[in-house]
Amino acid sequence: NAGVMQNPRHLVRRRGQEARLRCSPMKGHSHVYWYRQLPEEGLKFMVYLQKENIIDESGMPKERFSAEFPKEGPSILRIQQVVRGDSAAYFCASSGQGRTEAFFGQGTRLTVV
């Protein structure tokens, strides 16, 4: 399966812990996007990255959230000191150089207890 791979699928964290969400884009794709879906809502853009660069982070909360897409390895969305309001589904999408299509992963469901 050469699709966008996200792991873990489900993640449970206690308040105050750190959450790390991983996204491996489709083979050959160098553009990654992260979206958050709060319960009963649509997806909201968080951040757009290319290899080693953050292109647009206008949707990222100002504190506790960070994202990276290193030269080697998956993209990581990191949430520090999680709070209950961070409980959501986090989706990753990737696109190729032409950016004429974007493919979504299956999402990571974060539950903060």
Next chain:
Amino acid sequence: AQKVTQAQTEISVVEKEDVTLDCVYETRDTTYYLFWYKQPPSGELVFLIRRNSFDEQNEISGRYSWNFQKSTSSFNFTITASQVVDSAVYFCALSVVSFNKFYFGSGTKLNVKP
């Protein structure tokens, strides 16, 4: 600014009925893409269709059809002869040419009862 509105929060139909899901979008860009995604109870996003702003032809794929009207900024989705397996949340989305972002509507939950 870009915006997608799905005014129907939830729709319930009986199997074999036809159902139309509405989507209205706003953008000042002349080049953009419109999408529909299905999110079944398992949670993943299933791509259904992509339309670019220069192609107003309606499309039919099996029981699914889409009506794109630039004059009313609408991109409606019709399921003919609905089935229980169609029960899901359906999202309409907009992306402008740079593809930096998708703008999603809030979704329409479709319940198809046997």
